[in-house]
Amino acid sequence: MPDSRQYVITFGCPDRTGIVARISSFLAEAGGWIVEAAYHTDPDTGWFFTRQVVRADSLPFDVDELRARFAGVARSLGAESDWRVDDTGERRRIVVLVSKEGHCLYDLLGRVASGELDVDVRAVIGNHEVLADITRAHGIPFHHVSFAEDKASAFAEVAKLVDEHDPHAVVLARFMQILPPELCEAWAGRAINIHHSFLPSFIGARPYHQAYQRGVKLVGATCHYVTADLDAGPIIEQDVIRVDHGDSVADMVRKGRDIEKVTLARGLRWHLEGRVLVHGNRTVVL
């Protein structure tokens, strides 16, 4: 029952009166049963955002027809391209990029195995082979791409392996390699990274070492969209955990893992559910 097919409409346009009325009347006239609806207006930029979830079986037409009809609504509200209709009947596909650290991958695989995260993990790609066995134990293909020699050709191979699946998300699960600008662009709004600090603190390499040196009393994790600007993309979710003077760098690394994995999992879930709308360098999570 709770997992019946749904259409998820996300939409943004300049704010003005009557937007909600226009959209909700359109849906009401078609008999659409709204399961979940959220709205947000950004007073600074004067931008309006909404996410609406409609039961597929409440509409007398299919998703393509919904898209075609909603395009007219969007046009009338001045939103040429800033909208989308997703069909939960199409299972989300993801590809995961990893290195040696496995806690985020283990966590994702566990969620998928239990059915908590209903996605199709098409492939895991690693620049080391450490995580091959656990990946394959879950029946998922693992590809090893060495970055030791030529990073450019390695990234080309990764891109090829990723793009053949046309994934809804490319998850950098502690991948530790900086994506080249052309991949940041190609995967804009789909490449999701987990950074092991509370950004914007401790950008770049070895953030726990930086945190230790600064003597902070909490360490954090940040799930964000990847952009060409290192660790500066729109933030989807963040969390922190308490540390103290008794914690070595290794302790911080260990404690930090527990928030890295849950922060990534939350951010990824929201992304795949179409909850995350990017506006400038900020996100609206509806």
Add this chain to the structure above:
Amino acid sequence: MPDSRQYVITFGCPDRTGIVARISSFLAEAGGWIVEAAYHTDPDTGWFFTRQVVRADSLPFDVDELRARFAGVARSLGAESDWRVDDTGERRRIVVLVSKEGHCLYDLLGRVASGELDVDVRAVIGNHEVLADITRAHGIPFHHVSFAEDKASAFAEVAKLVDEHDPHAVVLARFMQILPPELCEAWAGRAINIHHSFLPSFIGARPYHQAYQRGVKLVGATCHYVTADLDAGPIIEQDVIRVDHGDSVADMVRKGRDIEKVTLARGLRWHLEGRVLVHGNRTVVL
């Protein structure tokens, strides 16, 4: 600018298609500029909730006319009485009941003094006189009502002192006296208590002592509506703070105060902003 006059509509009815369209069309036709809108549907009870904030100056009529016209909308949706239109132009009035512990009162008075909490504290009533001076230093009347002799007549006096202000909230800021059933009823949905535990743990007296005995690793605070059933009313907000084996009961009391006061302040703010809709024994905070 951000504090211009607004009308706040809160509304609940059995869920069905077209409710949002009906309400938003009504507002759009009147030219209403929606500043904030939130919706929730409870799948268990099939109940729909919404809160809409409209700029007063966007409507061509006053709040009485809005109420009159919205009554028709509500009726057409099957919500005879489960709705309200508040006018932020009418300043919220509160009366605070206290005993000896002052941290919640100090906190509220500080928020009011700084303008953060824009309410009219009409009176503070205490069953001890300890907090009279600080209250009066803020220019607010303090009434001492002794509960040492006859509780019934004491409560009658409290009721008289409260009711003459017809307050939007009666705040039990660590009042430590159990309201009699008739006052629970008279102030239903307006009497707000802060209980010094994470309810439903440690109901009743000396919750920190109970928490210490049980050896919990977090202590909590709960802001809830008062009902005749002790500490069992609808919960508005809760929070916790970490304790450990080194904390005595006195330490727990001290640490707990810091969450009591902020939890009460958050719950009270939401109540006064019309964000809290009670449904059965649960709250929807929009």
Add this chain to the structure above:
Amino acid sequence: MPDSRQYVITFGCPDRTGIVARISSFLAEAGGWIVEAAYHTDPDTGWFFTRQVVRADSLPFDVDELRARFAGVARSLGAESDWRVDDTGERRRIVVLVSKEGHCLYDLLGRVASGELDVDVRAVIGNHEVLADITRAHGIPFHHVSFAEDKASAFAEVAKLVDEHDPHAVVLARFMQILPPELCEAWAGRAINIHHSFLPSFIGARPYHQAYQRGVKLVGATCHYVTADLDAGPIIEQDVIRVDHGDSVADMVRKGRDIEKVTLARGLRWHLEGRVLVHGNRTVVL
């Protein structure tokens, strides 16, 4: 380097002057290099607790000799039996009991696989077979014991499978079966459960359903020692996560899992490191 062999002394006795001097002088005279030391005095019960970690290579004798000599110190301080010397050179052994829910098991296995949790998982025992494959993928034996027919004989079989490993901890990782009193006694101080609520709230079955009904704003998890009194044993660690009116029971279950697994992992780590001293029904975590 940081993982060189260590001896961990834990000790409790009635408080009086000179205890620290007695213990630390004993260690200093033997040349013991103290890596970590923690003390606690419970003012209510007048009990003194300490945990001392000594580098093995700083002592001119082995762990048996340390135990023999420390016995004299303990006796002189009135602590006949309330002390222990653990040798980190002896790898900790655990057995895990599971049912169908896999998030805690996945989490533990991931920690073990990465080396974060350096324990020997001797066996996983399940009353269902759902988690057999993932267990075996980690090279760990999985035993299925059916509880469908005769619980008493099922528990006898579980006990046999557990006891042959003489484990330092028996981990009930969402086992969902209530241990019979004789096993509670046999495994006293070693059987560790994760309960999916912030105890003492919502004892027993379906705590998330209870939490939903009560309308709490945070859900919790509690890691505790198992005693014959259901969900009432000494608490090792607790944590909470925020929920709101939009969360169904299923959402609470999902969010709660993320704190169940980390709370269990923290509690288990502390137990295995000899940090948890039980005193009455409370724990001291040093």
Add this chain to the structure above:
Amino acid sequence: MPDSRQYVITFGCPDRTGIVARISSFLAEAGGWIVEAAYHTDPDTGWFFTRQVVRADSLPFDVDELRARFAGVARSLGAESDWRVDDTGERRRIVVLVSKEGHCLYDLLGRVASGELDVDVRAVIGNHEVLADITRAHGIPFHHVSFAEDKASAFAEVAKLVDEHDPHAVVLARFMQILPPELCEAWAGRAINIHHSFLPSFIGARPYHQAYQRGVKLVGATCHYVTADLDAGPIIEQDVIRVDHGDSVADMVRKGRDIEKVTLARGLRWHLEGRVLVHGNRTVVL
């Protein structure tokens, strides 16, 4: 009973074997009853730290004699100057510097009034007069020093007003003025600031505006010792609170206040209890 007079020894020296034995034997031989003891060794710098709380009435001599005798112990352990013996019989004195924002001052005054924070607030100094009335209502002198014209002479006046009290702490409770280097030095280890961000993020002016621009999902507060390097002094305590896309800068400011005041209060308490040992740019809180 719990507030009987105590001597608080804080001590740091290069780590080696026998330090605890030396100190605890010294105390034991004098009959010292240790109420609280904490130790920490920093493995990176090889430094040892301890804090010991002794009941004054358990020693056969006064605090001056304790200092004289302990000096010998400290010398024998190679700690010429890195130690201190505080007498809780001498009430802590503080001076508070404020500007217009009153939440931290209100909070401190409330704690002092209730007896929770047992300190002698000798004076409040403000560069505006907004907070004069509430200060005086608590019976505390308020001094207005204008910074509008000549900052150098204003700071000279502040220094004079502060130094006449020889305070144990100079509390910058949202003072909003940058201390000149000579005052940073004069008050080194005593000047405590609350910065309204999770440092090292958002150093300097308008941190909530910076946080809003960056789109973070949590805002923070940092209590730290003031040094000549802006917002870069040793951190005593930090905390965070969740924000989301719906929060304007003004909302962040409001929510942030609730953690600023409790973070400052915690840090100040620890400082006054002699719990905070500074080592390089990090703190050890025992």
